[in-house]
Amino acid sequence: MxxxxxxxxxxxxxxxxxxxxxxxxxxxxxxxxxxxxxxxxxxxxxxxxxxxxxxxxxxxxxxxxxxxxxxxxxxxxxxxxxxxxxxxxxxxxxxxxxxxxxxxxxxxxxxxxxxxxxxxxxxxxxxxxxxxxxxxxxxxxxxxxxxxxxxxxxxxxxxxxxxxxxxxxxxxxxxxxxxxxxxxxxxxxxxxxxxxxxxxxxxxxxxxDPSKHLRFGEGGVVVELSPQGESSIRVYKLDDNDLARERQKAQQRAWWQYQAAFQHAEANLNMTQDECHAFGWTFLTDWKDGREPFSAAGLDYVVYVKKAPEL
Ligand SMILES: [Zn+2]
Structure with missing residues (x-):
C-alpha cells in the first residue's frame, strides 16, 4: 500500500x-x-x-x-x-x-x-x-x-x-x-x-502515508509500525501467503533493476560509488511513482534489506 x-x-x-x-x-x-x-x-x-x-x-x-x-x-x-x-x-x-x-x-x-x-x-x-x-x-x-x-x-x-x-x-x-x-x-x-x-x-x-505504518521485508513479508498498520494488515489480509510470494518476486525485480544499473555504471561509465547509486535509482522511477505493482514492497526491500542509500 x-x-x-x-x-x-x-x-x-x-x-x-x-x-x-x-x-x-x-x-x-x-x-x-x-x-x-x-x-x-x-x-x-x-x-x-x-x-x-x-x-x-x-x-x-x-x-x-x-x-x-x-x-x-x-x-x-x-x-x-x-x-x-x-x-x-x-x-x-x-x-x-x-x-x-x-x-x-x-x-x-x-x-x-x-x-x-x-x-x-x-x-x-x-x-x-x-x-x-x-x-x-x-x-x-x-x-x-x-x-x-x-x-x-x-x-x-x-x-x-x-x-x-x-x-x-x-x-x-x-x-x-x-x-x-x-x-x-x-x-x-x-x-x-x-x-x-x-x-x-x-x-x-x-x-x-502507509510507509509510516507498514514495512515490507525479506520474502515479501509485511510488519506493522503502528496500531493502524496492524489493523490494516489483519482486515485487508495483507499477510496472505500468496500475496507475500507475489511481493517477493516484485522485490527481486526491483533489486535486479537497481543492481544491474549500478554494476553497469561501475564497470563501464567510470562513475564514483555515489554516482553509481544515483544511476541505479534512475532505473527505479516506475517504483517511486507507483506504476509498478507492489512498489512499496520493492522499494522497502532495496532500502531496508539491501541497504542501498535512499535517493
Ligand atoms: Zn488487494
Whole structure:
C-alpha cells in the first residue's frame, strides 16, 4: 500500500473535468434518493443501491489514478479473472468491528437523530462519495474486511453540529454535512469530518502515508509500525501467503533493476560509488511513482534489506 495524491478538483484535462462533473451530479442525485428513503423511515436494501455508479468510478480510478492496481495491496488488476471491486472504505449497509479480546465481530452502535443508541445502519450517505470508493482486489475487499470498520472512537451516524463547526466543514469542497431533516441540527457527516470524530484504524491511500505504518521485508513479508498498520494488515489480509510470494518476486525485480544499473555504471561509465547509486535509482522511477505493482514492497526491500542509500 502506498499514498496516492488525488483530488478531482485538481484535474487539468477538460475531458476528465467533464467526466467528473457528470459523475458527481449523478452521485449527488443517487445519494439524495437514499437519504430521502431513510428519512421516510424505510429500510435501505441492496436493491436501492446503484452499483453501476460506483463501478464506473472504479474503472475511471483504475485507469487514471491507481495504475491498474488494488488501492490496498498493489496487486495488478487485469481482465475478466481479476476485474477488481469498487470497495467502500466505510461500509454502506452495516458496520461491524471486533471488540478487544474477542474473536467474533459485532455490529457497531451509534446515536440516531433522537439521541438513541441504535445499530449503525451503515454509511449509506457515503455509498457514492468519491473519498469512500476505492478500486481493490477481491481478496482485500471480501476475504476479511466486508463490513468491518474498526475505529479508535465511537462510530458516528447522526451528529449535532454547532453553527461554527458547520461553517468550518462546509468550506471543504465535496465535504458538506447533510442535514438529517430540514431545520434539525443533526447531520450526516462527510468522510473527512468523520475521520476526526471516529479515528479510523484502517489506512486510506488518499489520507495516510502507509510507509509510516507498514514495512515490507525479506520474502515479501509485511510488519506493522503502528496500531493502524496492524489493523490494516489483519482486515485487508495483507499477510496472505500468496500475496507475500507475489511481493517477493516484485522485490527481486526491483533489486535486479537497481543492481544491474549500478554494476553497469561501475564497470563501464567510470562513475564514483555515489554516482553509481544515483544511476541505479534512475532505473527505479516506475517504483517511486507507483506504476509498478507492489512498489512499496520493492522499494522497502532495496532500502531496508539491501541497504542501498535512499535517493
Ligand atoms: Zn488487494
Amino acid at each position: 502506498r499514498h496516492v495524491d488525488f483530488d478531482p478538483d485538481q484535474l487539468s484535462e477538460k475531458a476528465d473535468q467533464d467526466w467528473w462533473r457528470q459523475w458527481l451530479s449523478e452521485a449527488e442525485a443517487a445519494t439524495a434518493a437514499l437519504i430521502l428513503k431513510w428519512r421516510a423511515s424505510e429500510p435501505i436494501s441492496a436493491d436501492d443501491f446503484q452499483s453501476a455508479l460506483w463501478k464506473a468510478l472504479k474503472v475511471w480510478l483504475m485507469e487514471h489514478v491507481f495504475h491498474g492496481k488494488c488501492a490496498y495491496c498493489e496487486i495488478h488488476l487485469t481482465g475478466a479473472r481479476q476485474p477488481g471491486d469498487a470497495e467502500h472504505y466505510r461500509p454502506k449497509g452495516e458496520v461491524r468491528f471486533v471488540p478487544d479480546g474477542r474473536r467474533r465481530s459485532i455490529r457497531a452502535s451509534a446515536y440516531d437523530e433522537k439521541g438513541n443508541s441504535v445499530d449503525h445502519p451503515g454509511y449509506f450517505w457515503l455509498a457514492y462519495h468519491w473519498r469512500n470508493l476505492l478500486p481493490t482486489c477481491t481478496m482485500c475487499n471480501r476475504a476479511v474486511k466486508r463490513n468491518l470498520f474498526p475505529t479508535e472512537d465511537r462510530h458516528v451516524f447522526v451528529i449535532e453540529l454547532t453553527d461554527d463547526r458547520l461553517g468550518e466543514l462546509s468550506e471543504e469542497p465535496n465535504e458538506t454535512p447533510i442535514p438529517f431533516e430540514a431545520g434539525s441540527n443533526g447531520y450526516l457527516l462527510p468522510p473527512m469530518a468523520l475521520d476526526q470524530h471516529e479515528a479510523p484504524q484502517l489506512l486510506h491511500p488518499y489520507r495516510d
